[in-house]
Every structure is written in C-alpha cells, then in structure tokens.
Amino acid sequence: MTKEIRIEKKVLSENERLAAELRNKMVLNGVLSLNIVSSPGAGKTSLLEKTLRALKDEFRIAIIAGDVQTENDAKRLIEAGGKWVRPLVTGGSCHLDARMISRELKNLDLKKVDLLIIENVGNLVCPSSYDLGEYMKVVVISVPEGDDKPLKYPGMFKRSGLMIVNKTDLLGTSDFSMDVVKKNALSMNQDLDILEISCRTGEGIEAWYEWLRKHIKRTKKKSV
Amino acid sequence: MTKEIRIEKKVLSENERLAAELRNKMVLNGVLSLNIVSSPGAGKTSLLEKTLRALKDEFRIAIIAGDVQTENDAKRLIEAGGKWVRPLVTGGSCHLDARMISRELKNLDLKKVDLLIIENVGNLVCPSSYDLGEYMKVVVISVPEGDDKPLKYPGMFKRSGLMIVNKTDLLGTSDFSMDVVKKNALSMNQDLDILEISCRTGEGIEAWYEWLRKHIKRTKKKSV
Numbered sequence: 001m002t003k004e005i006r007i008e009k010k011v012l013s014e015n016e017r018l019a020a021e022l023r024n025k026m027v028l029n030g031v032l033s034l035n036i037v038s039s040p041g042a043g044k045t046s047l048l049e050k051t052l053r054a055l056k057d058e059f060r061i062a063i064i065a066g067d068v069q070t071e072n073d074a075k076r077l078i079e080a081g082g083k084w085v086r087p088l089v090t091g092g093s094c095h096l097d098a099r100m101i102s103r104e105l106k107n108l109d110l111k112k113v114d115l116l117i118i119e120n121v122g123n124l125v126c127p128s129s130y131d132l133g134e135y136m137k138v139v140v141i142s143v144p145e146g147d148d149k150p151l152k153y154p155g156m157f158k159r160s161g162l163m164i165v166n167k168t169d170l171l172g173t174s175d176f177s178m179d180v181v182k183k184n185a186l187s188m189n190q191d192l193d194i195l196e197i198s199c200r201t202g203e204g205i206e207a208w209y210e211w212l213r214k215h216i217k218r219t220k221k222k223s224v
Numbered sequence: 225m226t227k228e229i230r231i232e233k234k235v236l237s238e239n240e241r242l243a244a245e246l247r248n249k250m251v252l253n254g255v256l257s258l259n260i261v262s263s264p265g266a267g268k269t270s271l272l273e274k275t276l277r278a279l280k281d282e283f284r285i286a287i288i289a290g291d292v293q294t295e296n297d298a299k300r301l302i303e304a305g306g307k308w309v310r311p312l313v314t315g316g317s318c319h320l321d322a323r324m325i326s327r328e329l330k331n332l333d334l335k336k337v338d339l340l341i342i343e344n345v346g347n348l349v350c351p352s353s354y355d356l357g358e359y360m361k362v363v364v365i366s367v368p369e370g371d372d373k374p375l376k377y378p379g380m381f382k383r384s385g386l387m388i389v390n391k392t393d394l395l396g397t398s399d400f401s402m403d404v405v406k407k408n409a410l411s412m413n414q415d416l417d418i419l420e421i422s423c424r425t426g427e428g429i430e431a432w433y434e435w436l437r438k439h440i441k442r443t444k445k446k447s448v
Contacts, residue, residue, distance in 0.1 A: 040263040070375050126347075144368040
C-alpha cells in the first residue's frame with residue numbers, strides 16, 4: 001500500500017503542475033474558470049441550463065461536461081443554447097483531472113471566452129483532490145441530501161469558494177435546516193460564499209447570475 | 225500513468241483475495257452480508273434505523289457504518305437499537321475495502337450474527353470496484369436524484385442485486401419517473417430486484433423486511 005500512496009502522490013503532483021499551467025492561461029486570457037462539484041443528482045446540469053438560457057447573449061460561455069458515462073448532460077446544455085459544450089466521458093474514472101481538461105482546451109480559443117465552466121463527475125469525495133486549474137470550486141448541495149453533508153465530506157467544502165444550496169422548493173419535506181447546513185459548512189470553511197436557489201422555481205437564481213457577473217468583471221480586470 | 229494502473233490492479237486483486245476469504249467465512253457461519261451503496265444523502269442510514277427498529281428482536285444484526293468523516297451515522301444506529309455497530313471512518317478514502325472490513329470483523333463472533341450490513345461511503349463510483357466479501361450489493365437511489373442515474377453510473381447498477389428507490393413521498397416534486405428509472409436500471413442489469421420505499425412515511429418498507437427475511441432464511445439453509 002505504501003507504493004500505492006507514493007504513486008498517488010506523484011500523480012497528484014503532476015496534476016498540480018499541469019493545473020498551475022492551465023490557471024496561468026486562464027488568468028492571462030481573462031477567463032473566469034469554475035469547477036462545479038456535487039453529489040449525483042444535486043442539480044449541476046439544471047443550474048447550467050438555466051445559466052446558459054439567461055446569460056448566453058451577455059457572456060461567451062464554454063462548458064466541459066464530465067460524466068462517468070453518457071453524453072446526456074452535454075446534449076441538454078447544447079439544447080439550452082451552449083455554443084461550445086464538450087462532453088467528457090471518463091469511462092469509469094470517479095473524477096476529472098487537469099490532463100483531461102488540458103486535452104479538451106486544445107480546441108478552444110480562450111481569447112474568445114469569458115467564462116469556462118467545468119461540470120465535474122457527481123461525487124463529493126474524489127474530485128476534491130484534483131485541481132483542474134480553476135479559479136474556484138463551486139459545490140452544489142441539494143435540500144433532500146440533508147444538512148450534515150459538509151461535516152461528512154469536509155474536503156470538498158474546505159476547498160470550495162462558493163456553496164450553492166439547490167432545491168429550496170423542497171424545504172419542509174424533510175428535517176433539513178438551512179441554518180444548520182450553513183453553520184456546518186462555515187465550520188469547515190469560514191470564507192465560503194453561500195447562495196440558496198431553486199432551479200425548479202427560479203427562486204434565488206438571480207443572485208447566482210450577479211455572483212457570476214461580479215467575478216467575470218474582476219477576472220477581466222486582473223488580466224488587463 | 226501505466227504504472228499507476230498496474231499498481232491499482234495489484235491492489236484490486238489483493239482486495240479480491242481477501243474478499244473471497246471474508247465471503248467464505250460468512251457462508252460457513254450462515255451470515256447474510258449486504259454492502260449498501262448510494263449517493264450522499266440517498267437515505268442509507270434512515271433505512272438502517274428503520275430496519276433496526278423493526279427487526280432487532282427478530283434477527284441478530286451487526287452493522288459497519290462507513291463514512292469519510294464523523295461517527296454520526298453509527299451514533300444514530302446505536303440509538304435505533306443496534307447492539308453491534310462499528311463506525312468506520314476512512315479519513316478521506318472514497319470507498320471501503322476488504323482489508324478494512326476484515327479488521328472490523330476481528331471483534332465479532334460471526335456465529336452470533338444473522339445479518340451483517342455494511343454501510344459504504346456515499347459515492348456512486350468508487351465503491352463499485354471494491355468487493356467487500358458481501359453476498360450482495362444493495363444500491364439505494366432517491367427520487368430527487370433523478371431517474372437517469374443508472375445510465376450515468378452503470379458500474380454500480382451492474383454489480384448490485386437489489387435497487388431500492390427511496391423517498392417515494394417526493395414523487396411529483398420533479399420530473400422523476402418510476403417507470404424510467406426501472407427501465408434504465410434493468411437495461412444495465414436485467415436481474416436486478418427493485419423495491420420502492422419511503423423511509424419518511426414507511427410506505428413500501430414492509431417489502432424490504434420480507435426481502436431480508438427471505439434471504440436470511442436462504443443463507444441459513446446454505447450454511448447447514
């Protein structure tokens with residue numbers, strides 16, 4: 001097992017090196033890059049569909065849609081108006097890594113992009129260990145999953161900059177408490193931004209668009 | 225990366241060997257062993273709480289409660305009347321493996337057990353690759369996760385013997401279709417048993433108890 005750990009460390013440090021390269025490219029080109037992570041079914045794709053429909057004429061948005069299997073998410077995002085959407089099927093791997101992202105980006109002119117969104121594999125554990133060169137990880141959790149998730153999957157919440165709590169239309173159908181989930185998340189990471197939304201009803205989603213506008217603007221300024 | 229794959233194969237084959245040993249022990253002692261897998265928050269622990277409350281006087285039940293972090297699940301299961309409940313905190317690892325189970329079982333006299341339930345880490349990807357010596361994997365999915373999950377995480381559904389669809393009290397709050405999830409799951413694995421339950425209302429849960437009774441009885445017969 002020691003050998004396994006040594007090899008894993010080597011793979012991770014190679015990933016860090018490549019991620020740093022990617023991040024540098026993003027900054028130089030003024031691209032805001034986000035790595036969206038969550039459990040399966042928390043609503044990443046629904047969030048991105050809404051986002052494309054609302055902002056596709058305001059910003060130039062590129063999306064890499066990762067999945068263990070199927071290109072269904074990418075298809076949904078193209079239908080929602082995505083102009084540059086790449087399916088990334090891992091074929092079994094539980095996470096995306098910087099090498100996969102680097103390969104996909106070979107066909108993209110970053111000068112023509114304001115926002116790059118990477119939709120990671122639905123998994124609250126493994127993707128937390130792999131830097132994809134993103135500006136920020138955004139963790140999406142949903143009301144039916146329970147308010148204890150930040151305590152049970154601390155790595156993901158420690159390494160994210162924004163937590164989006166989705167499916168607020170299901171508040172009251174379980175013992176999920178918004179106060180408790182916020183307290184739990186902030187106990188892991190006191191700098192976490194938090195947004196409450198319902199992709200189904202649209203409630204709260206305008207704040208997410210505002211969050212994006214602010215960070216896209218900031219990224220442009222840095223790159224000048 | 226080739227080296228990483230070789231090492232991974234070695235680790236997996238060592239795991240297979242140990243899992244076979246564990247399975248043999250279970251069969252000889254007439255213990256039905258189940259490996260419960262799901263996304264985070266699908267309701268594994270709620271299901272086990274209900275099961276303990278209903279069957280703790282009928283069967284001798286042992287539970288290993290795996291989690292990346294916190295012993296909260298194990299505490300809930302002890303409160304529900306579990307007499308032999310072991311928390312197994314992986315401290316970061318995204319799955320349980322046969323070595324961890326073997327270590328926990330050192331303190332358990334299998335002759336005094338009818339049913340061993342292993343609650344895996346909430347993750348629909350990695351736990352599918354690790355045989356824990358169980359008789360069967362039971363995959364729990366919940367209505368809010370969406371009916372496409374069997375297509376997106378095929379490994380887990382191919383390797384499970386029973387799919388439990390939980391949170392049926394939330395049917396109608398999204399576009400989840402019970403027919404579609406069944407069709408998708410059976411397209412991956414035509415031999416899958418399927419149960420529909422709501423841990424919240426108790427609807428359908430009696431069929432799960434019956435399923436357990438049948439398989440515990442069968443296991444006893446095999447061991448005679």
